Amino acid sequence: MRSDSESLFEDDNFKIPVADRVKRLPPYMFGKINKVKHQMRVDNIDVIDLGMGNPTDPPHPMILEKINEAVGDPRNHRYSVSQGIANLRKEVAKRYDRKFGVELNHDTEVLTCIGSKEGFSHMCLALMGPGDSAIVPSPSFPIHVYAVMLAAGNVIALDVREPEKFLENIAYTCEHMFPVPKVVVVNFPHNPSSTVIEQGFYDELVKLAKKYGFLIISDFAYADICFEGYKAPSLLASPGAKDVGVEFTTMSKGYSMAGWRIGFCSGNSEMVRALATIKGYYDYGLFQPIQIAAIVAMRHCDDAIDELCVEYQQRRDALCDGLERLGWEIERPKAGMFVWAKIPEPWAEMGSIEFSMKLLNEAAVAVSPGRGFGEDGEGYLRLAIVENSQRLRQAVRQIGRCLRPGDDVAEEE
Ligand SMILES: Cc1ncc(COP(=O)(O)O)c(C=O)c1O
Known part of the structure; x- marks a missing residue:
């Protein structure tokens, strides 16, 4: 892999x-x-x-129209800001409120990423180092394993296909391992197995995080693609989730903007700050027309x-x-x-x-x-x-x- x-x-x-x-x-x-x-x-x-x-x-024609217009404005060709322009982060916060009833401070709890994969990888780098370990879902979307490894962390892969057992195994691992894993990665709807969960799963996971002191990273890439009335829950909608975790969302799937490379990290302000700090050194943010068109997408294309x-x-x-x-x-x-x-x-x-x-x-x-x-x-x-x-x-x-x-x-x- x-x-x-x-x-x-x-x-x-x-x-x-x-x-x-x-x-x-x-x-x-x-x-x-x-x-x-x-x-x-x-x-x-x-x-x-x-x-x-x-x-x-x-992508929706309105999104394409907007990026074309924004590309025509010379002011949009300079370096942008690493964390994403304020109006974009505001739109992400509004969308979380609309979809999941989650309130986010767009300045401290939302960050724009160059696709959620980039954000996830750098979050691992921001949180982990030699001697740290992370529980990741197995079978595994490769970057869930390799971002931890690239950050010099150890990987504990737990089978995710029966979510109740996955939770039990997280608790068992935390109970028996020293030091306790620093991070637990979750990804529902899951790639590759398509396993899904209900909100109760996250309620329990947040309780475990508080009991054992681990941080949660939720990769919510497939938040938007649900069938037959199923609604994928957000980690951040569980009580206390913002105390212990962040969630990555993306415009790659629901808005069919995969090549545009735009995603977001939302939730715990200290984790968001740690990622923003690393990204502040590594990048200058996304091409501004992409950010402007993404605002239109979230406002008008749901x-x-x-x-x-x-x-x-x-x-x-x-x-x-x-x-x-x-x-x-x-x-x-x-x-x-x-x-x-x-x-x-x-x-x-x-x-x-x-x-x-x-x-x-x-x-x-x-x-x-x-x-x-x-x-x-x-x-x-x-x-x-x-x-x-x-x-x-x-x-x-x-x-x-x-x-x-x-x-x-x-x-x-
Ligand atoms: C689970 C998961 N996370 C993240 C990504 C990457 O998303 P992005 O395009 O926002 O980097 C994918 C794409 O296939 C994915 O399946």
């Missing part, structure tokens, strides 16, 4: 004396798949790419998110209906952008990496092997519902023809 972003570097060895923190990163799990995917595209093969949670939908959720739900159903017809056992996600599918017999033994290669080579469908999310992910595939329903049905047909050649079930709609 390593970064989930696409890399075409030849191998993982360096010819120069790079720092130990770079050398300690394990080999790139998705490397071979990405290379084959790239070569297939060069060869003009139409790969249906369900590998990454990278939205294919465009109805479009509801429509997007309907679209994602239809995609989920198109993919799950098709895979079920092929005999796969699927749990339909209640939120997020991923179907976490158990590899069916008789291919389970092959292992997720080899099986993913088979789907890529023989079905021209790219998926992420569960092993890429750590050992707990083995036996599973993660399929991102980023393509439209028609393409997803096509993907199922191609998978069907590859796994069950000559079988009509693969061709049904």
Whole structure:
């Protein structure tokens, strides 16, 4: 497991004396798949790419109009402020109030990040050092593990797929470990497993944080993408959460602005301050037109998110209906952008990496092997519902023809 972003570097060895923190990163799990995917595209093969949670939908036209206008203003081309412009932070605070009934001070409790991944990574650097440890969810979104490692911290990966047990294991670890973990990372709706929770989970987690003295970082990247009336809860809506934790949100998913790199850290003012301090050294903030367009997005485009959720739900159903017809056992996600599918017999033994290669080579469908999310992910595939329903049905047909050649079930709609 390593970064989930696409890399075409030849191998993982360096010819120069790079720092130990770079050398300690394990080999790139998705490397071979990405290379084959790239070569297939060069060869003009139409790969249906369900590998990454990278939205294919465009942002709302109003957002595009605003950034175009803002780009035309010469004043917007100077360095911006590292923490984000005040009106943007105000808009984030208003949105938290609207959606979750959470009050935030936009000056001390909200910070703009260059995508939530950047914010999360630097938060780990701001909080952790040698000898510190963090509990992270497993299977793991790679940066949850590697941001801790890059900060020289130790990783304790706990299975997240049964949230009650996850909570029990957090308590058990804190009870039996010295020193107690400094940080607990949570990520619901979870990437890759799509596990979800209710508010009560966070109520209990905050109580544990106060009892054992750990800090909470919630990665709430999939806050906006929920199905069938499920509403993903915010950590910050639990009593006392702001005493012990922060939450990262992003405009990448709900607003389909992934390439714009804009996210936020909200919550505990001291944690926000620690991150702001590090970022104050590292960056000069986001390109201002992006910040201005993001304000418009949050003010005017939330109805479009509801429509997007309907679209994602239809995609989920198109993919799950098709895979079920092929005999796969699927749990339909209640939120997020991923179907976490158990590899069916008789291919389970092959292992997720080899099986993913088979789907890529023989079905021209790219998926992420569960092993890429750590050992707990083995036996599973993660399929991102980023393509439209028609393409997803096509993907199922191609998978069907590859796994069950000559079988009509693969061709049904
Ligand atoms: C759990 C999780 N956190 C963070 C991110 C990255 O979000 P951003 O684009 O805001 O950096 C992703 C993107 O795939 C994600 O799945």
